[in-house]
Amino acid sequence: MNKVSVIIVAAGEGKRFGSSKQFALLKEKSVLDWCLEKFEGHEEITEIILVLDDETLKDKFIKRYRKIAAVTKGGKRRQDSVSLGFDLIDPKKTEIVLIHDGVRPMVGEDLIKKVIETARKKGTAVPVIPVEDTIKLVYKQRVIRTEDRASLFRVQTPQGFYYSILKIALDKARDDNFYGTDESSLVERIGEGVFIVPGDRKNIKITTPEDLRVAEAYFED
Secondary structure: OOEEEEEEEEOOOOOOOOOOHHHOEEOOEEHHHHHHHHHHOOOOOOEEEEEEOOHHHHHHHHHHOOOEEEEEOOOOOHHHHHHHHHOOOOOOOEEEEEEEEOOOOOOOHHHHHHHHHHHHHHOEEEEEEEOOOOOEEEEOOEEEEEOOHHHOEEEOOOEEEEHHHHHHHHHHHHHHOOOOOOHHHHHHHOOOOOOEEEOOOOOOOOOOHHHHHHHHHHHHO
């Protein structure tokens, strides 16, 4: 009952990127391969559930990464994809579930470890980065007010939760036909506290060709 399962969501179409960004090459490997390698090599990760639309690649990834326990197609939305992956996890064996974007190839071992440790202690863990720019609330092209950036953070993945907490959150969202922008927003809805850990500025999400160039620059450092 102490397994750590990670759901890697790699079923996006990449409309802003212009192609499937998870398969874009980054230093001679796909963005998704970089993600899978990080979790495959982490000693605390027991299994990987891969959410992947392209079924022709299923066998390739299973052969390459021994920790992949299951591969499933994605749903209409990201949250549906997470639910499909979550349904493949054995609740009798898994304590902690991580969810990671398959387009965050720069995730580090230390960040994964921090998320797992905090999730074990507190039930939830979300990596965040402080907002540095001034943030304005705007309505119909008019500034309503300036927000206090000291209390604003950008959220990253992996996000970690007790299996039991995430199940309640996903079931509640499904019953209410509610879609959040991430899993922590679903957990907030059921009244659970969501605890933060320091994120990593290099742990960027690849959504545009420019993001890919930034990731390449990080590899040069």
